[in-house]
Amino acid sequence: MGTGLAERFAGHGLTVTLIDTDPEQLDSARRNVETFERTSPLLGLAYTPSSNVSELVTYSDQMADLCGVDYVIENVTEDFSVKRDVYSTIDDVCGSQMVVAANTSCIPITRLAGVRSCPENTIGIHFMNPVPKKDTVELIRGRQTGERAVEQTLGLLKRTGIRPIGVNDSAGFVTNRVLMMTINEAAFLVHEGVAQAEHIDDIFRSCFGHASGPLETADLIGIDVILASIDELYKEYGDPKYRACPLLRMMVDSGDTGRKKGVGFYQY
Structure with missing residues (x-):
């Protein structure tokens, strides 16, 4: 789904850094983004993607390349221990004030936020496949999610043509x-x-x-x-x-x- 997120956000003119530890996954993502750029006019999207989508996406296998970004969406495998390690690295690279959105299928946001030193900067966005064509998401506030995280997330979703539906935090959401x-x-x-x-x-x-x-x-x-x-x-x-x-x-x-x-x- 990470590739779909890159396509959606770059399609709205945002610069995206796509990170994966598997070089084969990065190569596949690059090919998919290039295909999206060529075929997006035929997909019946509710928006007209930027003409330079491929130029707006960079690919890396180094978490250090998150340094300097404005917003992070975590999209790793549905395994709490893996996510915990990723959040620890994000805090090390970006600082604990970085707003991180967890794109998780079932793990409660409050539990994920609890591994960060500033849990108020964690929020849940449950995107749907295929991301470029789905204009609605579940937006989940954890028990400690702060207003700054909510406002920043709402701004990002609005800019990319996505309508959030707020739901309470529970495993699996709605x-x-x-x-x-x-x-x-x-x-x-x-x-x-x-x-x-x-x-x-x-x-x-x-x-x-x-x-x-x-x-x-x-x-x-x-x-x-x-x-x-x-x-x-x-x-x-x-x-x-x-x-x-x-x-x-x-x-x-x-x-x-x-x-x-x-x-x-x-x-x-």
């Missing part, structure tokens, strides 16, 4: 407490042989008017992200309804994590 259970149950239907993935998705598109079905959506998000999110919900609430479908775990173990790997519930 979207993923509903969406993850839908995807999980759809995976159980496949696992139990009740229906094929394409038939499940067809029902959701044809009967409910969804743009994509739950398993198509899972492939887009990434099966690994789906599984981590469901596991987080189970850990947070202890409710057996959040027990992950074994098929999801098998898919992650075999590397079949969706579009990014070329195979998930569908072949790409």
Whole structure:
């Protein structure tokens, strides 16, 4: 999703530094941004992207290159220990006064903010895929989120044509407490042989008017992200309804994590 964020913000004329420790991911991001620049007029976006998107995005595998930025969006894997280390590094590089937005699927913002020396400078923005085409986000205030973080975030979202809907802080927020259970149950239907993935998705598109079905959506998000999110919900609430479908775990173990790997519930 980090690439989509870069496309969205650079598309509105902002300078973006995209950081990843994996050089292959950075190469992939560069190619995707260049493709976005060429094809964006055909995507039916609600805004006209800047003509020099590629020039506005720089790529780095060094967190030190965050020095001097105005705002940070954390978009690493849905693993609290990984996020904790990232926040510690952000504070070292940028200082504790830097406003950091957590783009997390399920981890409560208050818990993430608690690892920083100034938790009031942490806020949650839950972006939706594909980011360049989704004009609405969940905006989550942690228990200690301060007004400066809120105001700065609202300004950034307004500048990039994004409408925030405020929700209270809880694991999964609104979207993923509903969406993850839908995807999980759809995976159980496949696992139990009740229906094929394409038939499940067809029902959701044809009967409910969804743009994509739950398993198509899972492939887009990434099966690994789906599984981590469901596991987080189970850990947070202890409710057996959040027990992950074994098929999801098998898919992650075999590397079949969706579009990014070329195979998930569908072949790409």
